[in-house]
Amino acid sequence: MSSSVFEYAPAPESRSIVDIAPSYGLFVDGEFVDGTGEPLKSVNPATEEVLTEVATASEADVDRAVRAARRAFDKVWGPMRPADRGKYLFRIARLLQERAREFAVLESLDNGKPIRESRDVDVPLAAAHFFYHAGWADKLDHAGLGPAPRPLGVAGQVIPWNFPLLMLAWKVAPALATGNTVVLKPAETTPLTALLFAEVCRRADLPPGVVNIVTGAGETGRAVVEHGDVDKVAFTGSTEVGKSIARAVAGTRKKVTLELGGKAANIVFDDAPIDQAVEGIVQGIFFNQGHVCCAGSRLLVQESIHDEVIASLQRRIGTLRVGDPLDKNTDIGAINSAEQLARIRELSDIGEAEGAERWQPACDLPERGFWFPPTVFTNVSPAHRIARDEVFGPVLSVLTFRTPDEAVAKANNTTYGLSAGIWTEKGSRILKIANQLRAGVIWANTFNKFDPTSPFGGYKQSGYGREGGRHGLAAYLKGHDA
Amino acid sequence: MSSDRLAVRKTYKLYVNGAFPRSESGRTYEVTDAKGHFLANAARASRKDARDAVVAARAAFRKWSGTTAYNRGQVLYRVAEVMEGRHVQFCEEVAQSEGLSSSKARAAVDAAIDRWVWYAGWTDKLAAVLGGANPVAGPYFDFSMPEPTGVVAVLAPQQSSLLGLVSVLAPVLATGSTAVVVTSKERPLPAITLAEVLATSDVPGGVVNLLTGDAEELGTWLAEHADVDAIDLTGAPAGRAMEFEREAAGTVKRVLRPPATEPDWTADPGLSRMTPFLETKTVWHPIGV
Structure with a gap:
C-alpha cells in the first residue's frame, strides 16, 4: 500500500508448524473414519490453493456419529463424576494453549483471517472457553438453574466458517461441561481446525464418542439437526438457515438455540x-x-x-x-x-x-x-x-x-x-x-469484545438463547431456560 | 330486592386496547355451561381483531416495559385486590364454566388471586436472580440483565378458565411484556370478567388484550404475525401446536411449547413461565480509558 505512512517489510509467520494431511476422514467414536459422501476440498482463500480433501458425512455416517454419542452419554460421560468431566475440559484447554501457534496458523490458512487475529483472539478465546466451562462441570448445583440440573443427552451442533475453532469452543465446551455428548458439523469451507481439535481430544484421552465431528455441507448439517435421537440443536449461522432449523424441530422435544445474523x-x-x-x-x-x-x-x-x-x-x-x-x-x-x-x-x-x-x-x-x-x-x-x-x-x-x-x-x-x-x-x-x-x-465506547463469562446472543431475528456465562449453561440443561 | 325483578344480562365482548369492542366481524358464538345450558353469546374474534390487538400491545410495550419494576409489582398486586372484590362473581362463573362444585370453584379463584400476588412480588427480583456482573478478562465493566421480549401471544389453557388463564398471563406482565391472549374457546366468560378487573386495576390499556374465539384460527394468525415476538402454545388445539411452531419460525419467534396434557395449575410454577419471555442484554464498558 503506497499511501501508508510507514512501509513494512513482510513478516510472514511460518506455515511449517502445521502438517496438513492430503485427506481427512470423519471423527466418530474416537476414530478417524471414511465418509460415504462425496469428499470436498478445503481451499486457502488467500491463494486458492487446495489444502486438502475432507470427507463428507452422509445421513448414515451422521447416524453412526449420533449412536456413538448416545452410547458415550449413557455409558461413560453421563455417569462420570462431574469433577472428572471438568478435568478433561481443563486438559483440552491446556492442549489448545500448548498448540496455540499451530491452531492459529492452520486457522489463517483455512479461513483467510489475519494471523494477528487468529493468534491473539480466536485461539486464546477458544482455550479460555474450555478453561471457564471446565470449572462449571462440578458446580452446576450452584448455578442458580434449579436443584440437581440434568444434561439433555446428545447435542447436534452446526457452526459457521467465520470463527471455526472459536465457534467450536462456544458449542462444545458448555455441552460437555453440563454432561452432554456432541456431534458437531464444522462449516464446509473451514473444517481443518475442527479436525485438529479431534486430534486434541485423542491426546486428552477423552472417551470415544463424547465428541464426534462430521464434516460436510448443508445436507450433513440437516442430517444432524433432523436426527431423531438428537436432544439439543445449537446453530450459529444465517437467519435463513436458522428459520429452516426452527421449522425442522417444530413439534419435537429438541431444545434449540440459534445465533443468527445481525446488522448492528x-x-x-x-x-x-x-x-x-x-x-x-x-x-x-x-x-x-x-x-x-x-x-x-x-x-x-x-x-x-x-x-x-x-x-x-x-x-x-x-x-x-x-x-x-x-x-x-x-x-x-x-x-x-x-x-x-x-x-x-x-x-x-x-x-x-x-x-x-x-x-x-x-x-x-x-x-x-x-x-x-x-x-x-x-x-x-x-x-x-x-x-x-x-x-x-x-x-x-x-x-x-x-x-x-x-x-x-x-x-x-x-x-x-x-x-x-x-x-x-x-x-x-x-x-x-x-x-x-x-x-x-x-x-x-468499545466494540467486538468477547469473553467466556459474558453471555452472547440476539434479540428478534438474530436468534434466541445465550452462549457464555451462567446463561449459556441453561441451554444444555433440562427444563432451564434462564 | 324483589324476586320477580328481571335481571340485566351482560354482553360479553372482546378486550382490546383498554376498551370492550365487539368483534369487527360481527361474529358471535354460543357459550354454554358444563351441562350444555346456554350462558351467553361471546364475541368470536376475527383476524382483524387479532391484528388490532397486536397493534395495541405493541403500542403499550414501550411504556409498560419502561415502568419501574416496583411500580409493575404494585399494578399486579392491585389486580389481585380488585379480583378479591369480585370473588363471588368469579366463583359463580368458574363453577358454571368448568362444572365445578362451589368449594372447588372457590379454591380455583383463591389460587388465581394468590398467583397475581406471587408474580407481583417477582417483578423487582428478576434482575438480581437472572442478571449480574460478568468477570471478563480485561479492563471492562460487563453486566447482563433480563429484559422483556416484547409482544407475547398467549393461547390460554382450554380447561382451566381462570386459574389457568392467570397462570399464563401474569408471568408475561410481570416480566414487562405485553400480551394478546386467546381465551379458552368453550369457557371464555371468566376471562372477560378478568378483563373488567384489568380495566379497573391501573393496567394500562393495550398491555393485555383478550380475544374470545377459536384458537384454531386465531393461533395461526398470531403465530405468523411479524410483530409478535413470542408465542405460548399452552392452549393450542390438539394436533395444531407443531404447525403453529412452524409458522412462528418464519420470524424467529420465541415459542413456549405446550405440555402433553394440561398441567396442574396449582403447582408452584417457578421461573418456567417467565424465562421464555425474557431476553438477556449484556453491556460492556471500558474501565480506566
Whole structure:
C-alpha cells in the first residue's frame, strides 16, 4: 500500500508448524473414519490453493456419529463424576494453549483471517472457553438453574466458517461441561481446525464418542439437526438457515438455540472522543474482514460531526494493510470463499445503484485468492439494501441522526437485534441508550469484545438463547431456560 | 330486592386496547355451561381483531416495559385486590364454566388471586436472580440483565378458565411484556370478567388484550404475525401446536411449547413461565480509558 505512512517489510509467520494431511476422514467414536459422501476440498482463500480433501458425512455416517454419542452419554460421560468431566475440559484447554501457534496458523490458512487475529483472539478465546466451562462441570448445583440440573443427552451442533475453532469452543465446551455428548458439523469451507481439535481430544484421552465431528455441507448439517435421537440443536449461522432449523424441530422435544445474523448500529454522538471512536468503528466493521455476525455494519453518526468522522475514518482506513493472512502486519485478510466474495460484490453494487456513495482506499490486492478492499458507503438511506441486509464483509454503511431519539429509532429499525455500539463521553446517556436498544450485546465506547463469562446472543431475528456465562449453561440443561 | 325483578344480562365482548369492542366481524358464538345450558353469546374474534390487538400491545410495550419494576409489582398486586372484590362473581362463573362444585370453584379463584400476588412480588427480583456482573478478562465493566421480549401471544389453557388463564398471563406482565391472549374457546366468560378487573386495576390499556374465539384460527394468525415476538402454545388445539411452531419460525419467534396434557395449575410454577419471555442484554464498558 503506497499511501501508508510507514512501509513494512513482510513478516510472514511460518506455515511449517502445521502438517496438513492430503485427506481427512470423519471423527466418530474416537476414530478417524471414511465418509460415504462425496469428499470436498478445503481451499486457502488467500491463494486458492487446495489444502486438502475432507470427507463428507452422509445421513448414515451422521447416524453412526449420533449412536456413538448416545452410547458415550449413557455409558461413560453421563455417569462420570462431574469433577472428572471438568478435568478433561481443563486438559483440552491446556492442549489448545500448548498448540496455540499451530491452531492459529492452520486457522489463517483455512479461513483467510489475519494471523494477528487468529493468534491473539480466536485461539486464546477458544482455550479460555474450555478453561471457564471446565470449572462449571462440578458446580452446576450452584448455578442458580434449579436443584440437581440434568444434561439433555446428545447435542447436534452446526457452526459457521467465520470463527471455526472459536465457534467450536462456544458449542462444545458448555455441552460437555453440563454432561452432554456432541456431534458437531464444522462449516464446509473451514473444517481443518475442527479436525485438529479431534486430534486434541485423542491426546486428552477423552472417551470415544463424547465428541464426534462430521464434516460436510448443508445436507450433513440437516442430517444432524433432523436426527431423531438428537436432544439439543445449537446453530450459529444465517437467519435463513436458522428459520429452516426452527421449522425442522417444530413439534419435537429438541431444545434449540440459534445465533443468527445481525446488522448492528454503531452510534457515535457529537461528544465522543473521535480518535477512539474511529478505532472502534474500524474494529467494529473490519475485524475478521467483517465476517462477524455482530459487526458494526451501520455507522450512525451525529450529523454535526459527520464530515469530521468520515475524514478521520478514511485517513485511518488508508493505513490498513490488506493481504497475506500469515503476515503479522496484515490487518485485513482474505474473504473466506468465492461465493461470499460474490455476495459482497453484489450487495455493494446494489448500494451504488440505489444511490449510496462508495469509497475505497487505494489498495493493491493480491492477484490470486478472494479479496475485497475495506469499503465505506456514505449517503445511505435506511431503506437501502446495504442498510438492511447483512453483507458479512468489510463494508460499512454510514447514516446520520440529529437527536438521541432518532438514533435509537434508526438503530432499532431492523429485523435483527444482535449487537450495537454507543460512543459518547456522557455516562447517563450510555445507560439510557443501552436500555432502549433492542439488542443482546451493547458495547459502549468499545466494540467486538468477547469473553467466556459474558453471555452472547440476539434479540428478534438474530436468534434466541445465550452462549457464555451462567446463561449459556441453561441451554444444555433440562427444563432451564434462564 | 324483589324476586320477580328481571335481571340485566351482560354482553360479553372482546378486550382490546383498554376498551370492550365487539368483534369487527360481527361474529358471535354460543357459550354454554358444563351441562350444555346456554350462558351467553361471546364475541368470536376475527383476524382483524387479532391484528388490532397486536397493534395495541405493541403500542403499550414501550411504556409498560419502561415502568419501574416496583411500580409493575404494585399494578399486579392491585389486580389481585380488585379480583378479591369480585370473588363471588368469579366463583359463580368458574363453577358454571368448568362444572365445578362451589368449594372447588372457590379454591380455583383463591389460587388465581394468590398467583397475581406471587408474580407481583417477582417483578423487582428478576434482575438480581437472572442478571449480574460478568468477570471478563480485561479492563471492562460487563453486566447482563433480563429484559422483556416484547409482544407475547398467549393461547390460554382450554380447561382451566381462570386459574389457568392467570397462570399464563401474569408471568408475561410481570416480566414487562405485553400480551394478546386467546381465551379458552368453550369457557371464555371468566376471562372477560378478568378483563373488567384489568380495566379497573391501573393496567394500562393495550398491555393485555383478550380475544374470545377459536384458537384454531386465531393461533395461526398470531403465530405468523411479524410483530409478535413470542408465542405460548399452552392452549393450542390438539394436533395444531407443531404447525403453529412452524409458522412462528418464519420470524424467529420465541415459542413456549405446550405440555402433553394440561398441567396442574396449582403447582408452584417457578421461573418456567417467565424465562421464555425474557431476553438477556449484556453491556460492556471500558474501565480506566
